[in-house]
Amino acid sequence: AQSVTQPDIHITVSEGASLELRCNYSYGATPYLFWYVQSPGQGLQLLLKYFSGDTLVQGIKGFEAEFKRSQSSFNLRKPSVHWSDAAEYFCAVAAVSGGYNKLIFGAGTRLAVHP
């Protein structure tokens, strides 16, 4: 069965520091992978997605993610974190079956940013 694991429930970084959020997936075929961000009281906003091709994908707000098939990982990175990046981040894989697709989400990583 398809699944997504985000090993870190909470992460705290200082403003200006680099960030890496981990995501591991389990999926039999080539995965469609996504990172979403949820700010307090807000919906989910898509940061970036990977389907195929270049394994390093660029997203909005200065985020990037690297797909590593050998490690079944799709980690999210940002070189310099801003206070406004404090939010919850969700990794997801699109599970395809019978002509439909649904997103399977990880448990999320809550990011706190210290000034």
Added chain:
Amino acid sequence: DSGVTQTPKHLITATGQRVTLRCSPRSGDLSVYWYQQSLDQGLQFLIQYYNGEERAKGNILERFSAQQFPDLHSELNLSSLELGDSALYFCASSEGGHPGNTIYFGEGSWLTVV
């Protein structure tokens, strides 16, 4: 703004009652999804519709039902509510059902059952 509109934003109701959550997808999107977000279960897929037809069911209780109307808006009906149904319910939409289609989420409807 994702373009997905959900109403109401907040709802407080008593156990045993029934509520209806409404969703207007992005213009042109044919697929509508419903998700439930709770502290203990995380983000759970409930159900998907495509152009008025049910396409997939996830962890949706029998007390819950949904439909997508000809104008593509969707409603999620929750009945015989229990305390454990308190959660944030998201509607999302996409152009089609292909996994390459980006799924856009609304801001959610907060349901509190007391």
